[in-house]
Amino acid sequence: xxxxxxxxxxxxxxxxxxxxxxxxxxxxxxxxxxxxxxxxxxxxxxxxxxxxxxxxxxxxxxxxxxxxxxxxxxxxxxxxxxxxxxxxxxxxxxxxxxxxxxxxxxxxxxxxxxxxxxxxxxxxxxxxxxxxxxxxxxxxxxxxxxxxxxxxxxxxxxxxxxxxxxxxxxxxxxxxxxxxxxxxxxxxxxxxxxxxxxxxxxxxxxxxxxxxxxxxxxxxxxxxxxxxxxxxxxxxxxxxxxxxxxxxxxxxxxxxxxxxxxxxxxxxxxxxxxxxxxxxxxxxxxxxxxxxxxxxxxxxxxxxxxxxxxxxxxxxxxxxxxxxxxxxxxxxxxxxxxxxxxxxxxxxxxxxxxxxxxxxxxxxxxxxxxxxxxxxxxxxxxxxxxxxxxxxxxxxxxxxxxxxx
DNA sequence: CGCGATGATTCGCG
DNA sequence: CGCGAATCATCGCG
Numbered sequence: 001x002x003x004x005x006x007x008x009x010x011x012x013x014x015x016x017x018x019x020x021x022x023x024x025x026x027x028x029x030x031x032x033x034x035x036x037x038x039x040x041x042x043x044x045x046x047x048x049x050x051x052x053x054x055x056x057x058x059x060x061x062x063x064x065x066x067x068x069x070x071x072x073x074x075x076x077x078x079x080x081x082x083x084x085x086x087x088x089x090x091x092x093x094x095x096x097x098x099x100x101x102x103x104x105x106x107x108x109x110x111x112x113x114x115x116x117x118x119x120x121x122x123x124x125x126x127x128x129x130x131x132x133x134x135x136x137x138x139x140x141x142x143x144x145x146x147x148x149x150x151x152x153x154x155x156x157x158x159x160x161x162x163x164x165x166x167x168x169x170x171x172x173x174x175x176x177x178x179x180x181x182x183x184x185x186x187x188x189x190x191x192x193x194x195x196x197x198x199x200x201x202x203x204x205x206x207x208x209x210x211x212x213x214x215x216x217x218x219x220x221x222x223x224x225x226x227x228x229x230x231x232x233x234x235x236x237x238x239x240x241x242x243x244x245x246x247x248x249x250x251x252x253x254x255x256x257x258x259x260x261x262x263x264x265x266x267x268x269x270x271x272x273x274x275x276x277x278x279x280x281x282x283x284x285x286x287x288x289x290x291x292x293x294x295x296x297x298x299x300x301x302x303x304x305x306x307x308x309x310x311x312x313x314x315x316x317x318x319x320x321x322x323x324x325x326x327x328x329x330x331x332x333x334x335x336x337x338x339x340x341x342x343x344x345x346x347x348x349x350x351x352x353x354x355x356x357x358x359x360x361x362x363x364x365x366x367x368x369x370x371x372x373x374x375x376x377x378x379x380x381x382x383x384x385x386x387x388x389x390x391x392x393x394x395x396x397x398x399x400x401x402x403x404x405x
Numbered sequence: 406c407g408c409g410a411t412g413a414t415t416c417g418c419g
Numbered sequence: 420c421g422c423g424a425a426t427c428a429t430c431g432c433g
Contacts, residue, residue: 002422236412236429280421281413288423289411
């Protein structure tokens with residue numbers, strides 16, 4: 001890339017040096033017409049040109065100026081033009097329009113996705129911190145990690161941007177420098193605008209390849225950060241007890257249809273200080289694990305049933321439902337999600353005696369419901385456990401709970 | 406350390 | 420895209 005230009009110049013040099021004949025030639029060719037003076041003159045000039053790079057800068061500058069003003073300059077310039085015309089074609093041929101680098105695109109996209117590139121969201125980490133504070137102590141642990149992640153990310157981002165800016169600035173400086181150089185050189189050698197354009201693009205390409213290295217390492221840094229922090233999803237923390245209780249409460253009170261809507265998920269997420277997708281994960285895991293071994297969950301099922309029953313009775317202790325198993329949930333569906341009915345609470349309550357096997361179950365629920373006092377909860381739970389044990393053979397090991405898809 | 410619990414991820418399906 | 424299912428990876432307890 002960059003070496004194209006040196007090669008260009010070099011090839012000229014070689015062209016001249018490689019044809020020691022040129023100087024000789026001219027000397028010989030002009031022999032006899034104007035005498036030794038002129039021959040010597042040309043020889044001197046060529047000599048000066050060939051050795052100009054060996055001289056000190058000031059000296060070379062002076063010599064250059066002298067040459068520029070030399071009367072032979074136009075002639076030499078023409079010679080160079082001719083040479084150029086021949087070489088420039090081959091150079092042109094070698095020059096290709098570069099396609100946009102897919103690798104670079106990939107990196108760019110990733111940086112954009114990670115929020116490293118793209119518009120500065122200055123208040124980002126602050127907002128995250130505020131959010132963390134707003135969620136209260138419950139999610140503090142998680143949120144702290146998150147803000148930590150954000151902080152590191154923004155650090156990377158800052159470094160990335162300053163470096164990028166530096167590179168861009170250097171690139172511009174270098175470009176203008178080279179263009180000035182070329183402009184100046186164009187007085188002594190033919191330089192087409194096309195050529196300048198080419199040089200600029202070469203420079204840009206070079207710098208963009210440097211930028212790509214920057215982007216590459218930035219990506220790597222982000223990946224590492226990710227694996228250390230965000231991938232703490234792998235290095236998971238259990239949800240705190242309160243969150244688990246909220247989730248379980250919902251699950252068991254919607255046992256007949258434990259599929260929270262998007263809104264419900266959002267609300268649960270808010271209540272538990274976790275994300276919606278975590279809620280989804282939780283319900284996904286819960287459903288499958290519950291279904292896989294209902295017996296194992298019976299105890300907690302009835303516990304939550306009892307709990308909701310307690311709240312239900314305390315809230316609506318009005319007469320009507322003294323003995324009807326008002327825990328709609330577990331009673332109605334102890335073994336299976338979506339029974340034929342739509343599974344909303346009262347529906348399943350009504351239909352509870354309609355289907356399937358849980359005669360003992362109902363009794364158990366009634367017990368647990370009756371046993372509202374904390375002291376008796378244990379007992380009721382126990383009996384429930386027994387009941388579920390008897391029910392278990394029906395539904396647990398082989399699993400296929402009736403009515404589940 | 407082993408083992409079950411549990412949150413997260415992946416894959417295939419409709 | 421949401422779900423079920425299988426699987427991974429870590430946690431927490433004895």
